[in-house]
Amino acid sequence: MSQKALIVGSGIAGIAASIRLAVQGYQVEVFEANPYPGGKLSEITLKGYRFDAGPSLFTLPEQVEELFRLAGKDPKDHFDYEKLEIACHYFWEDGKQVKAWADINRFAEEVETKLGEPAKNVREALRSSAFIYEHLAPLFMHRSLHQFGTWTNPQALKSYLKMGKLGIFSTMNQANERQFQNPKLVQLFNRYATYNGSDPYQTPATLNIIPHLEFNIGAYFPKKGMHDITISLYRLAQDLGVEFHFMAKVEEILVEKGRAVGVKVDGKTHQANIIVNNMDMVNAYKSILRKQKQPKKLLEQPKSSSALIFYWGVKREFKELGLHNILFSEDYQTEFEHIFKKGSIYEDPTVYINITSTHKSDDAPKGCMNWFTMINVPNNQGQDWDSLIQEARKNIISKVNRVLNTDLESLIEVEEILEPRTIESKTSSANGALYGNSSNNRFAAFLRHANYSSDIKNLYFCGGSVHPGGGIPLSLLSAKIMVGFVKN
Structure with missing residues (x-):
């Protein structure tokens, strides 16, 4: 039996x-x-628009493929994805724009051309990120930290000798300020702290491991959308006899x-x-x-940050926007102080816009775009969220209007909102924190x-x-x- x-x-x-x-x-x-299955990795449909509800960045696709291979199936028959040519489009209020090309040399040259940052600094930063990954991923990502053998295996002993180079003793921001000359590039690389809901001014520089995933390994997009990760694995589980209630x-x-x-x-x-x-x-x-x-x-x-997401159906196409887009705050440090120390939302938040219709055209009506528009916010500590959301919505639209020279409000024809309270009620995430305990x-x-x-x-x-x-x-x-x- x-x-x-x-x-x-x-x-x-x-x-x-x-x-x-x-x-x-x-x-x-x-x-x-x-x-429905998937937790945060679900989807929303609104009057002809489809949105991936939660995580929007796809890295390490081999972790998905491995599950199909374990079951004796060819992943390509069940799950298809593509590598992104541009990982992200970055925008600042002074008109500066940078495309984070997947080709590292092209990205480095873009940064030198647009921001005046020596290309060699970018290449060196990504080599450093790869170094951290090489030494820490086998310990922290693939093994349990709660077993004695993890700390005594040859890989661990080798890593102990490199501790000074792994970012243990400085913050992400301190490491990036040493690495780069241009504050905009510091800000760009500090952004990776948000990938696990942390503050770059507090979290250790070991989190500079993250750019390695996006640049040296690659960022990807499932051809049917992020929700297809859930659906394809759910179907695989059912094929194996798993019963879902x-x-x-x-x-x-x-x-x-x-x-x-x-x-x-x-x-x-x-x-x-x-x-x-x-x-x-x-x-x-x-x-x-x-x-x-x-x-x-x-x-x-302490818990990680949460998110405020506006799912907007926008009745216009913006050619300057891609799949992943960032409109940076003018004062990044103050933004994080509001999130982690004041439990509030800064008046000039960094805005992330994910638009899957740029790669999957049927996610929006013709001539339109599906904007997953997100800002990082504190987890739920009993704030007056109704007021905070109303004010944040106004500030986000104002920022988009300034950066993209548009009138966004007039273009929004459908809207749904996800915020810390509903994140907790829908996904049982404590305080609506996206990543559990913080890494600060x-x-x-x-x-x-x-x-x-x-x-x-x-x-x-x-x-x-x-x-x-x-x-x-x-x-x-x-x-x-x-x-x-x-x-x-």
């Missing part, structure tokens, strides 16, 4: 975990509170004699050999694990929950709120690390 595994939550890590466990021979059932909110993870034995849903008990929690770790302990010992230090850690100190990587419970046998954890962190690649890797601890 095959063993049974129950998974709480069908975020991308929960789906990946279901695939890996099914391949190992487990009978797998997934319980999801929403009527939607609108099925888990009320409790059942524990007997220090061992997880099942879950309770709608008053009914479902038993299994192992339980996997893909729900946000903090909210899981506050709700479905409320009767169990609480990891107080982890639960009390050098020990943050060690302050994430392990991929297993040290107190409850047969209870495992995956997803962006636990090791190794948030975002699509790390969430997929969390499932991989987690399944490595499961013993048949």
Whole structure:
């Protein structure tokens, strides 16, 4: 008789975990509170416009492909994507514009031409990013930090000798100010702190690992949109016999004699050999694990930033915009002080606009664009969000009008809003934080929950709120690390 595994939550890590466990021979059932799979990686449709609801940047596609290969399938038959020629379009209010070409030499030359920054500085920064990745990725991304063997393997011992070059002892901003002459390029590279909801003026320079993913390895776009990552893996899981239950909110993870034995849903008990929690770790302990010992230090850690997103159907095409676009704040440091110290939104926020219709034309009516317009905001601490959102909307539109010389308000024909309160209600993310605990100190990587419970046998954890962190690649890797601890 095959063993049974129950998974709480069908975020991308929960789906990946279901695939890996099914391949190992487990009978797998997934319980999801929403009527759809994917968690944050879902989609919205509004009167002829389609929007990817959550994560919009796709890197390390091999993490998706590996799941198909594990199941004995050719990824190309089920999931298709393309490498981006331009990773992002950057705009400043003084009229400066930079295209982040995937070709590193072309990007370096663009920066030298547009910003006067020596091209060699860009190449050196990306070599440094690759160096950090080479030494830290095998430790932090592909292994558990909660196992003694991680710290004593040859790769770890080799990395200890390079600590001074890995950015442990300075902030991201300090490292970038040493690397670049032009403040605009410092700002551009500081932006990568937001990829896990952090503050570049606080987070360690080890996060300069991130540009390596986008430039040296590459940024990609699924040809059917980001939501196709969810749908293709969901279908793969179903093909492997995984059973999904939607609108099925888990009320409790059942524990007997220090061992997880099942879950309770709608008053009914479902038993299994192992339980996997893909729900946000903090909210899981506050709700479905409320009767169990609480990891107080982890639960009390500061949370990452959140997001305010306007999904706008815009009845005009802007030829200067691409898939990923950034309109930078004039005072980046003050913007982050508002987010992390004041719990508010700066009057001149950095605006990110993701427009999938530039690559997938049927995401918007002809002659129109689907704008996923986002700013980084604090997590929910009881602020007057209705007032903050109203003011932020006005400031965003004003900024877009200045930078693109347009009248945006007159072009918006559909709108939907996602903000910290609804992020929490829809995805169970504590305080609406996008990435769980923040990474605003050098020990943050060690302050994430392990991929297993040290107190409850047969209870495992995956997803962006636990090791190794948030975002699509790390969430997929969390499932991989987690399944490595499961013993048949």
